[in-house]
Amino acid sequence: MGSLFYGYSPSPICIPDRVLAHVKVVMATKLRRGESFTLSWRHPSGEPAGRSTLWIQPSIPLRFVFESTEPEALDPVLLQSLANAANSSSGLTLDLGDSTPALVADTH
Numbered sequence: 001m002g003s004l005f006y007g008y009s010p011s012p013i014c015i016p017d018r019v020l021a022h023v024k025v026v027m028a029t030k031l032r033r034g035e036s037f038t039l040s041w042r043h044p045s046g047e048p049a050g051r052s053t054l055w056i057q058p059s060i061p062l063r064f065v066f067e068s069t070e071p072e073a074l075d076p077v078l079l080q081s082l083a084n085a086a087n088s089s090s091g092l093t094l095d096l097g098d099s100t101p102a103l104v105a106d107t108h
Contacts, residue, residue, distance in 0.1 A: 005063040021072035026082045038091030
């Protein structure tokens with residue numbers, strides 16, 4: 001299980017390494033271009049029910065921590081789908097609410 005630290009919060013967002021690897025590439029690409037966007041997720045079991053959204057922008061510190069020492073294999077089709085979602089008005093959405101977290105590429 002990986003961790004995403006955003007801003008100066010000491011509490012990470014826990015995301016599986018495979019999902020976090022794809023999110024990292026999309027976020028780094030957007031931020032390198034100076035583009036802001038939203039990142040939303042449904043809370044996983046064991047946390048209070050609900051969902052959260054962050055406004056991701058280049059001036060806020062961001063850190064990715066992976067449990068695995070080896071990099072994950074990236075799926076180019078999934079990366080493109082996530083990039084399209086991050087470019088949409090809905091932003092990038094993760095579903096961490098069930099036992100098999102998924103990437104939600106909603107391009108509406």
